[in-house]
Amino acid sequence: MTLLVLRKELLELRRSPVLLLSMASLPATVVIVPIALLAWVMHAAPEQALAFVTDVYGGQSIGAVLARNWLPMFLVLPIFLPILLAAQSIGGERERRTLEPLLATPASTLSIILGKSIAALVPAVLITWIAAALFCAGIDAVIGHSLLPDEAWLFGTLVLSPLLALFGNAMAVVVSSRVLDPRAAQNLAATTVLPLLGLLVVQLAGRIALGPRFYVVLALGVAFADVALVFVAVRLFDRERLLTKWR
Amino acid sequence: MAAIEVEGLTKSFGGRVACRDVTFSVGKGEIFGLLGPNGAGKTTTLRMLAGLYAPDAGTAVVAGIRIPGGPELRRRVGLLTEQPGFYDRLTARENLKYFADLEGSRRDRVQALLDRFALAEHADRPFAELSRGMKQKLAIARALVHEPEVIFLDEPTVGLDPEATREVRSVIAELSAEHATIILCTHHLDEVERLCSRAAFIAQRVVAVHEIRREDLLRIDLAAPFAPDGVRAMCKSLRSSGTSLFIEPLAQVPDIVAALVAAGARIEAVAPHRDPLEEAWLSLLADAREQGLTA
Numbered sequence: 001m002t003l004l005v006l007r008k009e010l011l012e013l014r015r016s017p018v019l020l021l022s023m024a025s026l027p028a029t030v031v032i033v034p035i036a037l038l039a040w041v042m043h044a045a046p047e048q049a050l051a052f053v054t055d056v057y058g059g060q061s062i063g064a065v066l067a068r069n070w071l072p073m074f075l076v077l078p079i080f081l082p083i084l085l086a087a088q089s090i091g092g093e094r095e096r097r098t099l100e101p102l103l104a105t106p107a108s109t110l111s112i113i114l115g116k117s118i119a120a121l122v123p124a125v126l127i128t129w130i131a132a133a134l135f136c137a138g139i140d141a142v143i144g145h146s147l148l149p150d151e152a153w154l155f156g157t158l159v160l161s162p163l164l165a166l167f168g169n170a171m172a173v174v175v176s177s178r179v180l181d182p183r184a185a186q187n188l189a190a191t192t193v194l195p196l197l198g199l200l201v202v203q204l205a206g207r208i209a210l211g212p213r214f215y216v217v218l219a220l221g222v223a224f225a226d227v228a229l230v231f232v233a234v235r236l237f238d239r240e241r242l243l244t245k246w247r
Numbered sequence: 248m249a250a251i252e253v254e255g256l257t258k259s260f261g262g263r264v265a266c267r268d269v270t271f272s273v274g275k276g277e278i279f280g281l282l283g284p285n286g287a288g289k290t291t292t293l294r295m296l297a298g299l300y301a302p303d304a305g306t307a308v309v310a311g312i313r314i315p316g317g318p319e320l321r322r323r324v325g326l327l328t329e330q331p332g333f334y335d336r337l338t339a340r341e342n343l344k345y346f347a348d349l350e351g352s353r354r355d356r357v358q359a360l361l362d363r364f365a366l367a368e369h370a371d372r373p374f375a376e377l378s379r380g381m382k383q384k385l386a387i388a389r390a391l392v393h394e395p396e397v398i399f400l401d402e403p404t405v406g407l408d409p410e411a412t413r414e415v416r417s418v419i420a421e422l423s424a425e426h427a428t429i430i431l432c433t434h435h436l437d438e439v440e441r442l443c444s445r446a447a448f449i450a451q452r453v454v455a456v457h458e459i460r461r462e463d464l465l466r467i468d469l470a471a472p473f474a475p476d477g478v479r480a481m482c483k484s485l486r487s488s489g490t491s492l493f494i495e496p497l498a499q500v501p502d503i504v505a506a507l508v509a510a511g512a513r514i515e516a517v518a519p520h521r522d523p524l525e526e527a528w529l530s531l532l533a534d535a536r537e538q539g540l541t542a
């Protein structure tokens with residue numbers, strides 16, 4: 001059952017150019033803008049300016065500063081992408097009146113949620129990984145030597161990203177089982193991304209240096225939140241309520 | 248034993264009663280009509296019977312399972328929903344296949360149903376591009392794809408052209424001949440007259456269950472009220488109402504007329520008479536209004 005739901009979701013996704021485009025545009029921006037910016041700065045900025053940055057950041061080159069501090073953007077991506085997909089796929093069923101016939105089949109709530117979740121998680125994580133690989137390759141090409149991926153990067157993209165994708169997805173499932181307009185559900189779930197965006201800003205301001213310890217704690221925290229959220233999501237997915245309440 | 252036994256089903260939405268104390272039973276292989284004005288609670292009743300809503304009060308046993316039931320009830324029941332919801336970007340075939348797989352249907356069912364409803368030609372077009380009638384036929388095919396024992400059809404012929412309407416009606420008759428039990432919600436009284444053996448009239452609650460007679464009656468209008476005892480032996484049934492007699496004839500019509508005339512009746516008109524569900528419906532509706540049961 002789960003597999004059937006998953007296969008149908010992916011088929012639908014493949015046929016939705018607008019959704020695919022909106023899924024691709026965010027990672028594309030996250031990859032291209034900093035690389036272009038760095039390339040431009042390294043070619044056009046005066047020597048003293050570059051030396052000034054190196055000075056402020058305690059001896060790191062501007063390339064290294066940018067590369068290391070951009071990681072949180074690749075943590076925002078895997079939260080955001082599944083929200084986009086999951087809210088759409090649950091809310092969309094209701095909007096297109098497919099929810100009633102779907103709930104009238106023997107498919108269990110769990111397999112419907114699982115199928116939809118995997119269909120949101122797999123593309124989200126893949127896109128994040130592709131974007132991260134392109135980013136690392138691009139940065140290395142611009143600064144002319146191999147800097148990325150370093151340990152923090154590998155840990156962030158390989159371990160944290162999937163956990164965060166799970167978090168974003170569970171959040172979207174919870175919200176769209178209760179909030180009935182898919183766009184509202186997307187927005188509400190997306191607000192969970194804000195704390196991480198805040199983190200990025202704080203970090204770029206140089207206030208706190210985020211070491212490996214921080215990321216390990218983050219990973220454990222996120223994993224714990226995931227388990228709790230998935231549990232809540234299945235409990236909250238109330239078949240009758242989904243069918244009857246329209247606001 | 249009845250295939251569907253409904254006892255006192257009650258459901259309200261936020262203080263607004265959708266249906267109250269709905270009670271009826273449907274025999275195995277029977278086609279049972281569910282009639283009622285808009286907002287009478289027909290769709291709500293079907294959804295409860297299909298295990299989608301839990302009733303606030305009352306019980307029902309459908310195909311041997313007490314509602315709201317679980318996956319097993321949903322496997323035994325086929326539901327044609329009020330709106331034919333499918334995925335716009337998938338083709339007709341992909342849509343039907345998806346639901347067939349979720350129901351665990353036999354492999355050849357999808358193609359067989361596409362053929363049965365003359366949809367094969369359009370099967371590989373996206374659902375969004377189909378005409379309204381094709382969408383409706385696809386939805387009916389979905390309700391039947393897993394060969395359910397009990398079938399709920401919520402307004403099956405809405406939006407169909409006359410040919411497709413006939414096709415669908417003949418499919419319904421065939422299904423019942425194959426011993427499927429069917430509840431048919433419709434606003435077409437002639438559909439009920441043609442297909443159903445009985446129909447419940449509902450306006451929040453079941454107001455009356457009406458036996459549908461298929462045989463034509465003979466209506467004889469007389470100049471004055473008359474005791475027709477002399478012809479009783481020539482009739483399967485005989486009812487007199489004012490100056491009219493309604494007869495289910497056993498003998499030839501001219502013989503009955505001759506017998507009546509010989510007994511002294513003064514006949515003004517003789518005509519075939521179909522059991523008028525419409526009259527029953529209108530009078531039940533008027534009663535329901537008086538009792539404040541309609542919206």
Ligand SMILES: Nc1ncnc2c1ncn2[C@@H]1O[C@H](COP(=O)(O)OP(=O)(O)OP(=O)(O)O)[C@@H](O)[C@H]1O
Nearest residue numbers: 244245260264265284285286287288289290291292
């Ligand atoms: N999800 C819901 N939320 C609130 N009220 C509802 C809901 N579903 C149905 N109702 C109300 O319950 C009543 C019965 O509705 P239902 O759809 O069962 O009627 P129906 O007999 O199928 O009508 P129609 O002939 O128009 O299809 C109506 O007053 C309707 O407004």
Ligand SMILES: [Mg+2]
Nearest residue numbers: 289290329401
């Ligand atoms: Mg209805």
